[in-house]
Amino acid sequence: MTFSVTDIGAVLPEILIAVYACAILLIEPFLPKDRREILAYFGLAALGLAFIATWQLLWADLTVLNGMFVLDPFGNFFKLLLYVAAIMTILLSMGYLRRERIDLGEYYAFILLAICGMMIMVSGSDLVTVFLGLELMSITFYILVGFKRFEEKSLEASAKYFILGSFSSGILLFGISLLYGLSGTTNLEAVALHLRGADPGNPAWVLAVILLVAGFGFKIAAVPFHMWAPDVYEGAPTPVTAFLSVGSKAASFAVFLRVFMEALGGIHADWRFLLILLSVITIVMGSVVALVQTNIKRMLAYSGIAHSGYALIGLLVGDRLGIFSLMLYMPIYAVMTLGAFGVVTLLRRGGVEGDAIDDFAGLAKKNRLAALAMLIFMFSLAGIPPTAGFIAKFYIFMAAVNVHLTWLAVLGVIFTAVSAYFYLKVVMVMYMKEPDEEVHLAAPPAVVMVLAVAAVAVLLLGIYPGPFLDYAQNAALKIR
C-alpha cells in the first residue's frame, strides 16, 4: 500500500464532499434553529467546488489506490451529472423542508454523503469499491426516504426500501463473491483477463451474472426488481424522490455499464439475452402500469421504470453507439425528471402537499410558468421533438437497429406511443381543467431557477445537442 500525491489529487472531489458533509454535521448543533438554511449553502458550495475539481480533471485517465479507483472521462461525465442533480435537489429542498417542517441540518449532510457514495460507485474499478459506494449511497437513502418522520407513508417507504434494499445488496454481494471465487480477484480488469482463459459455459459464471443483474436491476428499478419504486417514490419527501430517481439511477447505470463492459465484456453474447428480456418486460410493465396511476409520484415512478428499460437497450447493445446512447440518455432523463418533480413540489391541496394528478387541475391558471415548464417536461418524457427526450430515445433506437435488434426498437417505439397518453394526460389536466380553488401558487425563487434551467436545458438539448453529443462521445471512448 503506497499513497502518492497523485492519488490524493484523483480522489480530491470525493474527499471534498465527504469533508463538507462531516463539517455540516459538526456545525449544525451550534446553529440556532432558524438559521439552518445556511447549511444548504454549505452543501451548494461543496458541490460547486467538487464540480470545479472534476472539471479540472475532466480528461485525466489514471488508476489510483492500487487499482481500486479509476479517474476517467467516463466517470467524470457521470460525476458532473450527479453534481448538477444534487445542486438542483438542494435548491428544490430548501423551501420544501421549511414548509413540511423537516428542516434539519443533517438533511444536507446526507445528500452530500449519498452523492459521495455515487461518486465512489462510478469511479470504482474494483468490485469492492463499487460495493462500498453503493452501500454508502443506499444507507443514506434509507434515512432520507424516511425523513418526513411524522408521516406514516414516509416511514413505511423507508422500511420497505431498507428491507428490500439490504436484500438486494446481499444478492449483489453474493454475485461478487462468486466472481471472486471464480477468478480469484475483484479487480474489474483482472476479472476480464481471467475470463479470457476461462470456460464461459461454467454454470457458476452464469449464476454470478444473474446475481449481478438482479443486484443492479434493483437499483435501476428494472422489472421484476422494481416493486419498491412506486411505494418509495410516493412516500419519500419529493426532493428526495427526485434525487433518488435521478442520481441513484444514473450512478447505478454507470456502474452497471462499467462492470458489465470492463469485467464481463468478454461474455457479452451470453448476458445480452438476459438484458434483452429484462429490458422488454421493464418497458412493457412500466408503460402499461403508468397508464392507470392517479398519483403523480407513482406515475413518475412507473415512467422512470419504463425509462430504465429504454436505457437498458443502450447497455445491452454494448457497442460504441450503444454506450454513447446510454450516456446521452442519463443526463437527459435526469433534467426532465428533476424538473417534473420540481413542479410536483409546488403542488398544494387544501394547505398540505398535493401529489395527485388531479392536483394539477388548472395549474396553467395558478402558475403559468410552472405549467409551461411541466408541459415541456412531459413532452420530453414522451419523446416528442423539439425536446431532449426525443434525441435520447432516437439514439437508443438507432443503436438497437444498428445491431439488428430491430424488433426491440419496434417494441420500444410502440410503447413510446403508449406512454404519450399518460404524459399528455397531465398536460390536459393542467391546461384544460378548471382549478377547484382560485389561488396563485407562488414558487420560491430557488425552485423557479431549477425549473427554468431544466426547461431551457431540455429545449436546448433537443434543438442543438451538437456540443453535448461530442462531449458524451469523447467520454464514451474509454469504455470498450
Add this chain to the structure above:
Amino acid sequence: MMDHILSTILFAPFVGVVVLLFIPNARPLAVRTTASIAGLIPTLASFYLLYHYDSAAGGYQFTEQYVWSKELGISFFLGVDGISIPLALASSILLFTGVFISWHIEDRPKEFYIFLLILAAATIGVYVSLDLFFLYFFYEMSVLPMYVLLGVWGSHTKGYLEMADKEKRDSVGFIFNFASNSKEYAAMKLTLFLSAGAIVALIAILIIYATSGLHTFNLVELQAHGRVPQYLHGILFLLIFFGFASIAPIWPLHSWSPVGHAAAPAAVSMLHAGVLMKLGHFSIIRVGYTLFPDATREWMPLAAVLCVFSIVYGGLVAYFQRDTKYVIGYSSSSHMGYVFLGMAALNVISMTGAVLYMFAHALATGMLFAIAGYVYDQTHTRDIPSLGGLSSKMPFIAGIFVVAVAASFGLPLTVNFIGELMILVGSWSIYPVQTIIAVLGIGLTLAYLFRMMRGVFYGPMDPHYAHAQDASPFVDRLPLLVMAATSIYFGLFPTQFIHVIRAGVMPLIAAIQGAGPIPPVGGPF
C-alpha cells in the same frame, strides 16, 4: 438573404415565437401584429421561391447544409424541389391568413399564436428538409402544438352535452375517461394516431439508416448511393406508406381526422386540413418514392384501391352530417383520396396534378373552414338544420363561400379544376374503374356542399340570428380575399406552377418507370 431563403421561411415563425414570448397578453394588438408579420415573411419568401426556382435545371435548389452531428451523419440540410415549393407556399399562406382568421380570439391570444406559429413552422420544416432525421423531427413536432391548440382553444363537437353522460361514452372514451365528443377526446385521439403513425415511419427510417451502409440520414446521398438490401424495399415502403398515410388520412386510418377538424378552432382546422394532412402524401413521395422506386411501382396499386374507399366513404358520410365542420372534415378526407389516385397512377400528368391539387385543396378547404368558423362565431352553432338565410345578413361571406364551393368541386377558373383534371386525365389510362368512381365522387362533393350552402345561407332565416353581421372590412375580409384570389389567379395562370411541379415530378417518375412497367390492371387489384 437570398442564400438563406429557406432558413428565412422556416425560422421566421420561430423568431415570431420568441418575440411573442416577450409581449404581454395585455397588449393583444401587438401580439396579433407580430404573428401576422411572422406569417407574412414566409408567404412572400415562398412566392419568391415559386418564381425563382429554375425548372429547367430541376432537382433540389436553394440548398443549405449545416453539420449537426458529424459522427452520426446528421446534417441540417434544407432544399426544395418542384414538389415541396407548392406545399411550403400553401403552409405559409394558410399561416398568414390563419393569423387573421383567429384575430378575435380573446382567451390567451399570445399562447394561441405561439402554438399556431410552431405548428406552421413544423409543417414548413417537413417540406424543406432533405435530411431524414429532420424530416421526422419536424413531422413529430407538429403533434405538440396540435394537441394543445385543440385541447385548450378547441370546442366540443356535436351533441356534446348528451355525450357528457357517462353511460354514453364509447369504448375509447371510456378508457380515456372523457366523453367521446369532447375536445379532450379529439385532441388525445389525434395525438395518439399521429404518434403511432409517426413511429411506424420512424422504424423504417432507422432501418434505412442501419442498412444503407452509408451511416447518413442525408436523403440525397441515400438516393444516390444507398445500398438497402433488395428484399427490404417492399416492407420499408409499406412501413413508410402506412406510417405517413395515417396523417393523410387514407381510409381506414382516417377516423381521427374529422373529429380533430370539428374540435379545432377555425385557423387550426385550416392548417390541419390544408397542410398537416399533406405531410402524409408529401412524406410518402419524399421518402418512399425517392428511395424505393421499385417498391413504389409494386405497391402503389394498393393505394389506388384504398383511395376509392376514401373518396366514396368520405363523400357519403359528409352528405349526412349536420355539423358544418364535420361536412368539411369528411370532405377533406374524401378529397385526399384524389391525391392518392393521382399518386398511384405514376405518370407525369397525374402526379403533377396530385401535387397541384394538394395546393389547391389547401386554399379551398381553408376558405371553407374559415367561413364555418366565422358563421359559428356569429351564431354560436354549427348545426346546419337550425341555420339558414344568412346570405342576407352576410353577403360577403356568402359570396366567398360560393367561390370556396366552386373551388372545392373543381369548377374551371379555380386552380382545383386544373389539378383535378390532370389527375383524372393521367389516371384514366391506368385505372379506368377508379377514375370513373372518382368522377362520380365529384358529383357527391357537389351534392353535400350545395346542401350545406342551402342550409346555411339560403332558405328562411331563424330570427335568432338577426344580429349576425357580415365580415368586418379589413381583418375578416383580407384572409378570405387572399385565399380566393390566389385560387383564382393560379386557376387562370397555372403555367409557372405546372412547370415547377413537373420539374420535381419528372425524375421521380423516370426512376419508377425505369424500374419496370406498372403491373397490368386487373392483376391482384
